[in-house]
Amino acid sequence: MKTLKISLNSIDKVKAFVNEISKFDCDFDLVSGRYVIDAKSIMGIFSLDLSKPINLNIHAEGATLDAILAVVQAYVIE
Numbered sequence: 001m002k003t004l005k006i007s008l009n010s011i012d013k014v015k016a017f018v019n020e021i022s023k024f025d026c027d028f029d030l031v032s033g034r035y036v037i038d039a040k041s042i043m044g045i046f047s048l049d050l051s052k053p054i055n056l057n058i059h060a061e062g063a064t065l066d067a068i069l070a071v072v073q074a075y076v077i078e
Helices: 010-020 042-046 062-075
Strands: 001-006 027-032 034-040 054-057
Touching: 001 062, 010 042, 010 062, 034 042, 054 062
Parallel strands: none
Antiparallel strands: 001 054, 027 034, 027 054
16 A cells, blocks of 8 residues: 545546546545545545645555556645
């Protein structure tokens, strides 16, 4: 598992993010405070406070993880 800090501070970013990660056949969790939601769920993402950075947990390894990291790099902060 890999954890990244991401920012999804607009509706367009959320839609693009979900479309990108939905192409991968592995699990993604978004963690904000005590809430953990499926990152492939647009409704779930909008239930979070998007004004703050969110932790993205990626449950993948190897070449799949490398491909995912290339895709999500646009949303990573820090």
